[in-house]
Amino acid sequence: xxxxxxxxxxxxxxxxxxxxxxxxxxxxxxxxxxxxxxxxxxxxxxxxxxxxxxxxxxxxxxxxxxxxxxxxxxxxxxxxxxxxxxxxxxxxxxxxxxxxxxxxxxxxxxxxxxxxxxxxxxxxxxxxxxxxxxxxxxxxxxxxxxxxxxxxxxxxxxxxxxxxxxxxxxxxxxxxxxxxxxxxxxxxxxxxxxxxxxxxxxxxxxxxxxxxxxxxxxxxxxxxxxxxxxxxxxxxxxxxxxxxxxxxxxxxxxxxxxxxxxxxxxxxxxxxxxxxxxxxxxxxxxxxxxxxxxxxxxxxxxxxxxxxxxxxxxxxxxxxxxxxxxxxxxxxxxxxxxxxxxx
Amino acid sequence: xxxxxxxxxxxxxxxxxxxxxxxxxxxxxxxxxxxxxxxxxxxxxxxxxxxxxxxxxxxxxxxxxxxxxxxxxxxxxxxxxxxxxxxxxxxxxxxxxxxxxxxxxxxxxxxxxxxxxxxxxxxxxxxxxxxxxxxxxxxxxxxxxxxxxxxxxxxxxxxxxxxxxxxxxxxxxxxxxxxxxxxxxxxxxxxxxxxxxxxxxxxxxxxxxxxxxxxxxxxxxxxxxxxxxxxxxxxxxxxxxxxxxxxxxxxxxxxxxxxxxxxxxxxxxxxxxxxxxxxxxxxxxxxxxxxxxxxxxxxxxxxxxxxxxxxxxxxxxxxxxxxxxxxxxxxxxxxxxxxxxxxxxxxxxxx
Numbered sequence: 001x002x003x004x005x006x007x008x009x010x011x012x013x014x015x016x017x018x019x020x021x022x023x024x025x026x027x028x029x030x031x032x033x034x035x036x037x038x039x040x041x042x043x044x045x046x047x048x049x050x051x052x053x054x055x056x057x058x059x060x061x062x063x064x065x066x067x068x069x070x071x072x073x074x075x076x077x078x079x080x081x082x083x084x085x086x087x088x089x090x091x092x093x094x095x096x097x098x099x100x101x102x103x104x105x106x107x108x109x110x111x112x113x114x115x116x117x118x119x120x121x122x123x124x125x126x127x128x129x130x131x132x133x134x135x136x137x138x139x140x141x142x143x144x145x146x147x148x149x150x151x152x153x154x155x156x157x158x159x160x161x162x163x164x165x166x167x168x169x170x171x172x173x174x175x176x177x178x179x180x181x182x183x184x185x186x187x188x189x190x191x192x193x194x195x196x197x198x199x200x201x202x203x204x205x206x207x208x209x210x211x212x213x214x215x216x217x218x219x220x221x222x223x224x225x226x227x228x229x230x231x232x233x234x235x236x237x238x239x240x241x242x243x244x245x246x247x248x249x250x251x252x253x254x255x256x257x258x259x260x261x262x263x264x265x266x267x268x269x270x271x272x273x274x275x276x277x278x279x280x281x282x283x284x285x286x287x288x289x290x291x292x293x294x295x296x297x298x299x300x301x302x303x304x305x306x307x308x309x310x311x312x313x314x315x316x317x318x319x320x321x322x323x324x325x326x327x328x329x330x331x332x333x334x335x336x337x338x339x340x341x342x343x
Numbered sequence: 344x345x346x347x348x349x350x351x352x353x354x355x356x357x358x359x360x361x362x363x364x365x366x367x368x369x370x371x372x373x374x375x376x377x378x379x380x381x382x383x384x385x386x387x388x389x390x391x392x393x394x395x396x397x398x399x400x401x402x403x404x405x406x407x408x409x410x411x412x413x414x415x416x417x418x419x420x421x422x423x424x425x426x427x428x429x430x431x432x433x434x435x436x437x438x439x440x441x442x443x444x445x446x447x448x449x450x451x452x453x454x455x456x457x458x459x460x461x462x463x464x465x466x467x468x469x470x471x472x473x474x475x476x477x478x479x480x481x482x483x484x485x486x487x488x489x490x491x492x493x494x495x496x497x498x499x500x501x502x503x504x505x506x507x508x509x510x511x512x513x514x515x516x517x518x519x520x521x522x523x524x525x526x527x528x529x530x531x532x533x534x535x536x537x538x539x540x541x542x543x544x545x546x547x548x549x550x551x552x553x554x555x556x557x558x559x560x561x562x563x564x565x566x567x568x569x570x571x572x573x574x575x576x577x578x579x580x581x582x583x584x585x586x587x588x589x590x591x592x593x594x595x596x597x598x599x600x601x602x603x604x605x606x607x608x609x610x611x612x613x614x615x616x617x618x619x620x621x622x623x624x625x626x627x628x629x630x631x632x633x634x635x636x637x638x639x640x641x642x643x644x645x646x647x648x649x650x651x652x653x654x655x656x657x658x659x660x661x662x663x664x665x666x667x668x669x670x671x672x673x674x675x676x677x678x679x680x681x682x683x684x685x686x687x688x689x690x691x692x693x694x
Contacts, residue, residue: 235467
């Protein structure tokens with residue numbers, strides 16, 4: 001039975017997750033505890049939901065570093081609205097609309113003014129964090145006020161059912177929907193084509209600009225969903241909410257096989273990437289190592305994962321080259337045979 | 344028949360109650376003993392070699408006073424090889440602190456020390472830790488939710504005392520800018536508020552602006568002070584709520600060529616660089632505290648609580664102990680004496 005390249009890539013990440021988990025389980029006493037597994041899933045779900053959105057942007061050949069800013073802004077909006085006592089569907093809906101609007105702005109700026117994704121989203125990230133500072137509750141003196149959310153309906157989003165946090169359930173559902181859209185629909189095909197070769201896609205009738213704007217919008221909405229669940233869990237929002245998340249989500253996607261240049265990967269890969277990154281961080285903490293060594297080992301493990309990915313890409317490229325050469329030789333031989341037959 | 348049912352129900356209820364009581368008491372004690380046993384958790388006898396696991400979560404490994412606080416903690420447990428103390432780096436991110444708190448719960452530590460990044464964000468996780476029987480002690484930057492104990496320098500008093508001292512050095516209504524901490528830390532780092540309250544009460548200072556900065560570094564202090572010097576040409580006092588900002592402000596004054604304008608700069612903390620700057624006459628003074636004693640006090644408090652088996656959770660979440668440590672004004676008059684007695688590492692300076 002032949003296993004496709006896509007599946008092999010995921011199996012590699014899965015194997016790495018299993019190997020690492022086995023090592024941590026064998027060498028630490030608390031890794032396999034139920035409470036730890038719940039915690040791994042909760043943390044992975046936060047990164048994972050952002051990864052779902054970021055995977056759309058990455059596959060279409062872009063990059064979004066403004067996720068942290070969007071999480072901060074939408075998280076603060078959730079907090080303010082929840083404190084006002086609004087029902088949770090309205091709070092989440094408002095956050096998603098604002099998040100999507102932020103994403104739309106990113107996409108619009110990039111496609112309308114032909115700006116570089118990296119710099120543009122880095123800049124808009126600051127803008128969104130600034131909006132967060134504007135939106136956060138303040139005392140009359142201008143001092144930022146720490147608000148504790150007591151809206152029971154909204155706080156339910158931060159709880160768990162049957163041992164699974166609601167954020168984990170949302171993550172799994174979102175991943176499955178995104179995977180379906182990315183691999184089984186025309187939209188996914190166009191996204192992938194945009195990332196593989198934007199010019200060719202445009203010539204083939206794909207509205208590349210619209211695809212990009214849509215994908216950034218989806219990314220913004222996912223950030224808002226992640227923010228809503230996290231704010232519900234933490235029962236408050238603060239200005240550094242989401243800081244560093246832009247890079248973390250991109251890193252998790254890449255570890256999961258989503259190609260930085262675009263055209264390859266899907267939400268399942270991003271899912272595995274988020275799990276992998278969380279397990280590395282969680283496991284390393286259990287050794288009681290000095291912080292500097294924790295960082296060194298964490299970085300090294302991620303490097304190994306990326307290197308194995310690169311190695312796999314080289315092997316695949318060689319295999320593809322060999323196959324295409326073989327096909328070319330066969331075609332040449334057939335041509336020659338045809339020519340001989342005609343004579 | 345009805346009567347029989349009633350008697351049967353009564354017997355069953357009595358049996359159930361007896362069974363429950365027998366199940367709850369492990370030594371056949373009275374119901375009063377059972378009640379006490381349910382309220383208190385087992386005492387950790389650290390003096391007889393009982394293992395005790397502690398964790399310290401600073402804001403980040405780069406937190407300047409972290410090594411000195413840690414030194415104080417380690418000194419307090421020097422005679423207790425059975426007490427282990429692990430440290431974690433939260434990278435100055437409240438979300439990471441929440442994850443690390445969860446990690447400590449998972450590992451089943453007995454005590455958590457924390458320099459909180461946000462007064463509110465950690466509350467639910469700290470409550471979860473306390474519910475798991477962990478003694479949570481916050482140091483300096485507290486949390487608004489109830490936890491077992493809070494150890495803090497008197498930030499408000501430090502600001503107030505500094506203002507009191509400075510008022511004797513400048514004329515009434517001295518034009519002042521407060522270079523304050525990040526907005527989210529203001530609720531717990533109240534030195535700026537102490538300064539402002541003294542100014543309002545006495546009219547000794549005219550506060551031109553309370554300038555909050557997201558990061559407290561020399562570079563940020565430099566930028567903020569440069570901006571302030573441009574904006575307010577007649578500023579007389581730069582009250583900085585931490586030493587790095589004060590040092591940055593001193594550099595900005597020098598860069599602007601205004602070192603002879605008599606602009607007074609004051610800091611908070613008493614870091615080695617600030618003590619050196621005071622000795623060099625670059626800043627007028629600082630509200631000094633030795634973080635070693637914060638660490639020491641926190642550890643001693645923790646050792647008491649684990650031995651007594653008391654935490655805010657089993658006290659009904661209604662009370663937490665507040666331990667305030669004093670600060671003192673350090674100026675050129677007492678800086679050398681302070682340097683000789685400090686636990687900060689002054690090896691980079693020649694004193």
